[in-house]
Amino acid sequence: MNRIDALFQRKPSKVLNIYCTAGFPALNDTMTVVEALQESGADMIELGMPFSDPLADGPVIQESSTRAIRNGMRISVLFEQLQNLRDRVTVPVVLMGYLNPVLQFGVRDFCEKCAEVGVDGLILPDLPMDEYESEYKPIFDQYGLHLIFLVTPETKEERIRKIDAASRGFVYAVSSSSTTGKDKDMSHQAAYFERLENMKLKNPVLIGFGIRDKATFDAACAHSSGAIIGTAFVKAIENSGNLQATVADFVKGIIA
Incomplete structure (x- = not known):
């Protein structure tokens, strides 16, 4: 069973997924951060693949991506860093990025x-669902990889159900149509969250964009299986002098 599916069977609510940019703050910090997140209580880790034009990301994550690329991060380097991942990490790990670098690497090889x-x-985010289903789904299935699609407050119900049918693992519910990192009052999104909850989708739903602390995490979890925190975490570690301690303090502040 895919580790994502096993996680949601074991823990159907309050799942904490933390996003971190690979190769940030320093090139060789990737596994240090990943291991610290697991040890601190994160349920899932979303590892960002740095890209020069990350359209869905706000300025903080864009800057972390730029810094990681400057550090020397490439997809080939990332795979080298992850070579012994499963010797030390048991939680699900999801790679988040953009299609162009994957195409350059080769979809099957990737x-x-x-x-x-x-x-x-x-x-x-920039892989169209129709293109995925017509060209890439058999490859993803062959290698046991779940592809997670995003929905927004503007996504129509028919489209949400189509996305739910195509998705595996979970559906990523973007809390608003802006980029990552914008401060948002989760109470203003309650109707949207409730709409998704009432649709009884086959996949669990994780809410992302604007989740930054315990209050926003709890608000998102009230109508979903959990939430994703990215920008706030990247900010927390960007100038850290002790990554393990910083990661532990951040995660404990969310789940305490």
Whole structure:
């Protein structure tokens, strides 16, 4: 069973998924951060693949991506860093990024490497669902990878149900149509969250964008299986002098 599915069977609510940019703050910090997140209580880790034009990301994550690329991070380097991932990490790991670098690496080769190192799923916001189903789904299935799609407050019910049918693992519910990192009052999104909850989708729903502390995490969890925190975590570690301690303090502040 895919580790994402096993997680939601074991823990159907209050799932904490933390996003971190690979190769940030320093090139070789990737596994240090991943291991610290697991040890501190994160349920899932979303590992960002740095890209020069990350359209869905706000300025903080864009800057972390730029810094990681400047550090020397590339997909080939990331796979080298993850080579012994499953010797030390048991929680699900999802790679988040954009289609162009995957195409350059080669979709089949990329999926094969993901399976080899123990990646469980992918989030590729600019991969159209129709293109995925017609061209890439058999490859993803061959290597046991879940592809996670995004929905927004503007996504129509018919489209949400189509996305739910195509998705595996979970559905990523973007809390608003802006980029990541914008401060949002979760109470203003309650109707949207309730609409998704009442649709009884086959996949669990995780809410992302604007989740930054215990209050926003709890508000998102009231109508979903959990939430994703990215920008606030990247901010917390960008100038850390002790990554393990910083990660532990951040995660404990969310789940305490």
